[in-house]
Amino acid sequence: MDCTCSFESLTKKFFRVLLLNNKLLELRVNIRSERTTEEMFSYIWRLDEAQRFLTPVLIPPTKSESVSFMHWREGESAYRIHDLDTALQYYNLAILSAPHPDILADNAEAHDREMYKALAQGYESRSIVLFDLQQYEKCSEDIDRALQLSSYRISCKMLEMKARCMIFISEGKDKTFDASAESLKSYPESFAYTNPKPPKLTEVNPTMPSLSSSVKLAYTPSEGRHLIADKDINPGEIVSVDDGYCNTVFMETSVVHCTVCLRRSMTPIPCPNCNMVIFCSVECRTDGMSGIHWQECPILPTLFALDMKKCPALAYRIMMKTSHAKLKGMIPLLRLEAKKKSPKNHGFNKEGIYDEKHYRSVYHLVTNKEKLSSQELLRKCIQAFIITKLLHLSGRYFLTSDGKPFTPSRKDIILTGSTLVHHMMNLTCNAKAITSLQVNVSISQLHHGKMYGSGIYSASSLMNHSCNPNCSAFFYGKTEVVRAVHFIPAGKQLTISYGEIFTDKSRASRLVSLMTRYHFQCKCEACEHSWQPLSDVSPLPLLKCTNCHEAIDSFTQVCFKCCINYGKNVGKNAAPYNYKLISKKIEKFQDEYQIAKENIFIKGNYSDRDMKVVRVLIKLLCKYMKQPCPLLMDAMNTLCYLFDKRGSCVYYQNDLELPCAIS
CATH class of the missing domain: 1.25.40.10 (Tetratricopeptide repeat domain)
Known part of the structure; x- marks a missing residue:
């Protein structure tokens, strides 16, 4: 990579010249959250210094x-x-x-x-x-x-x-790969991966088609739009299936993942014009060369050299997929919706449908604009400036109705650039990393997730964060499948992790990280009750009072706070459950869970019965055990491992992970 063409080198030159020309104060006045995206981008675009030093030099795609x-x-x-x-x-x-x-x-x-x-x-x-x-x-x-x-x-x-x-x-x-323990030891590593078809929702939400009917949308001023359970949701139940509005493969994994479907392929078909991407099949190449890759192919080497991280590449694809002609008609209407519609109804069309395949749902995802510093906004404006230049240089974005390139007017440029500023903001807090599970065949306990792309999933993006999430995402190529990993009672909010988990970091560290990137003060139960990292939590399981959620005294079987006797299960003041019966039931499934774990991680083979044991144990622990509970977190991690293995999964042997490419 030519470092002189990188985003950082261009911005350094730009700021150096602004400093020499005494324009830094003017810059701060014009780039701040009180300004509209159109005002901020217009200011950057009309700067001679930006035109001279932020315009990238196009590096053409080559074959050699x-x-x-x-x-x-x-x-x-x-x-x-x-x-x-x-x-x-x-x-x-x-x-x-x-x-x-x-x-x-x-x-x-x-x-x-x-x-x-x-x-x-x-x-x-x-x-x-x-x-x-x-x-x-x-x-x-x-x-x-x-x-x-x-x-x-x-x-x-x-x-x-x-x-x-x-x-x-x-x-x-x-030779076909079946992911069994014996097959793994003799199978060539290059093809030791799975690309299964994603599952489908059994009952679809009538107004939000990528969500389950067991989920509904809610809104409060403090928490914004979020999803809650419309009925009890059991561990493992699917709550969302979505291909995403737009996805992109990371450059570092682009030679082993199809640029269209994002599935792994070790027998790739090339692009006829560049060496930057692969296709897994003739069908995907036909799709890509008539659509998204044809549009981006001329600028991919330049985008790679710029090294602007993850969001700009995804923003470029969003703009190309939607097209300038459509955006020109939609953006004024969407901006009007953002001002006049109730926040709860943002993203819904006239028929009351939240269509994740329509640009409207992507546009209305939160931007946090009012919380961004001038420095953050300036960076996003500069990124938008450069991507606008690339869209123009590609010759494949500003097109007439019959597909011929035209010279955009200033109005076209400002519309494009300000929309990109909007997406630089909302992708930062809504784009999701697409991952696959990497499993060490020799030692099944050694496994980790590896990011290979990013995408925008507008329905599941409505889930709020928790440091103790009750849902998790699993990927099948580009398709995101979100499942419950806890028991979620009706009325409770569905949550995912934005990258912070209470088991790994202190509360203070998590709060700083979330505020820095996502600009909110986390108020999940783990943060509100100052849960300690799992290494500091007592492994001793304690049953909880279903009224106050505090621990029940194991000797008296009484909740002293609520004065409920959980040893008494008959009569007028009977407890919600019987302490001894639930204790024995949990002990039974805990023993069965240890056997299931051995089958899953040591023997490498597991049955439907093992999966059921894990799911039942999680439900029992969620309903009756005082939190945080190390056993619950262990069972939840096991459940995530099982569902990760059902999705995009790569297997490798010994201590060496199969590399993505050879440079």
Whole structure:
């Protein structure tokens, strides 16, 4: 990366010149929360210093035969020592770097064979590795691609290998990954991952289609829009399924995750014009090249060199997906809605539907503009300035109705830039990291989440934060599935973590972090009652009074605060539950939970019964146990692990995680 083209280097030059020109005070006056986004962006745009020093130099996307051959030679070296996983990664890079025809024609004669020799060689070599890895269907597909581009001499060898692939496929010998413990130990690491289809909601909310019917929207001035349980929600129950309005893959993982569906792929199909992204299938490439990637392809190398972090790339995609023509008509109406509509109704259309697939729901997500400092606002205005320049330079945003580029007017520029300032603000507090579970095959207890992209999910973004969240998100490629991980009684608010959990950090540390990024004082139960990190909490389980939620004396079985005797379960003053019966029930499921944990983490195999034990134990602990409860947090983490494994999941062996790419 050329550091002279980075966002930080451009802004340093910009501020240095403003200082020399005595304009810093003027800057502070014009960039502050009292100003509208249009006023702030207009001021930045008309600065000569901004036009001179913040305008990025466009770095065109490239393909290189020499770079492709370099990666191919590294692949050959790895293949000679039978390091198939490394060879595969280098051959993938060779394919991504090779010059490529615009569209692969069915007739091989349509292409200059010499011009695409590097691409044919990459596909041929990769097919050989795939054959050795017993990935016969993938091998056959690569052979077809190589045959479309290769010479007769290579074609004969390829046809022979394809015939063998067909035989092995018909005999059921194509090696498939089943994520069982035994399969993992013998399966090639390159393909030790899962891309399952996401589950669907069984009962859809009639006004918020990406949410379950067990959830409803609520609003208070202090908590804003939020979601509450319309009925009891059990641990593991799905509360939201959403593909997101827009998603993007992080640059550092862009060669192993499809830029369209975000699923992992180790046999990628390249973009014909750049080496920055991959597609997992012909269908995704067709989708991407007729839509979002075609729009961003000309500026991706520049965006990568700028290194503006995560939100600007997502904002660029949002603008491209929505289109200038649509935004020009919608933005004035949406700004009017923001002023006149009740905050609870923001994002809903005239039919009373909160459509997460419509831009309206994204626009109306909270920005926290009034809480941002001048320094924060200035940074977002500069980011918006640069992205507006990129949109213009791409030649694919300011388009007429018949798809031809036009020179935007100042009004077009201000509309675009001010909308981007708006998104720089609301993405900061609403964009979600998209993650996959990384599991160490050798030691199942060793696992962690890894971010590979970000997205905007306008319905689940309405969930407020808690340092003791009762919901968690799980990803299937780009699809977010939110499940309850606690028992949530009717009327209680659904919460997720914005990154802070009481088990990991002190209250003071969490409050500072949340205030710095999200600009609110957390008032969850963990913060309000100053819960200690889990390492400082007594492991001794204590049953609670369902009235005051304080611990019941284990000897007398009485809540001294409420004077309720939980040992008495008959008569007029009977307790809400019987202490001994619930104690025995929890002990029973606690014992079964230990067996289930051994099956899950030690043996690597678990049954539906094990899953049920975890879910029942969580429900019991939520209903009857004094919080915080270490056993509940342990069971919740186990439940999250099980659901993470059902989503996008990568497996690796020993202490080395499979790298995303080789540079």
